[in-house]
Amino acid sequence: MVDELPPVLSGVGTTESVPRVNEHEPTSPSVDFEEQEMLLEPGTSTINDESNSALFCGAGDPKELQAEPRDSRDRTGMVSRQLITPQQQLLGISTCSRKSLEQKISILEATIATQKKEIILLQRQLQSRSTGATDHRLANALKEIAALKEALNHANGKAESEHEPAALQMQATIERLSTERNELMSCLRKQNKLIEALKRQKVHLESATLLNIMEKEIEKYFELAR
Helix, strand or coil, rough: CCCCCCCCEECCEEECCCCCCCCCCCCCCCCCCCHHHHCCCCCHHHHHHHHHHHHHHHHCCCCHHHHHHHHHHHHHHHHHHHHHHHHHHHHHHHHHHHHHCCCCHHHHHHHHHHHHHHHHHHHHHHHHHHHHHHHHHHHHHHHHHHHHHHHHHHHHHHHHHHHHHHHHHHHHHHHHHHHHHHHHHHHHHHHHHHHHHHHHHHHHHHHHHHHHHHHHHHHHHHHCCC
């Protein structure tokens, strides 16, 4: 409750005291400016300045003085509500975005797990198919080998049956030629022996002739000596 307002300068330069406000008239409630400054944000400091200047200068009607703090409080509440709602919106957006991200992450993890399972199944199917194909190829190769062996044995037996008479004839000729060779070798040995004997006989004959000649010459020599 205001007892006395500050003096106001007049046009002549004298000061006059302002009459005291009647107690029955509505007075402006006491305003705690520190609380207003704490409630208001830096953007609303002009409201406090206007209300302070209005109170200290003593301008206006007491009703206006009473209405100004209410307006300032209303503005303060409005500003505080305006500040609170974006924070709540930001918190709501952050929680929603976090939830959505967590949901997306869980969905992606589930898809990755399913894809891994599908890859493992495909690998197993490919392995089973490859092993089945290799077994089939191996069985076919073994069948072909057995058939080729049988055909080779049959061809060998057929060739032997066809070439058996010629082989027998060739074997007979080989035996005949070997016997002839042996006979020729024996004849050659006999001829060599005869040649050696003839050589010895020749030597003996030559020596005998020489002896006869020498005897005749000796006889002639003795006859002449007589």
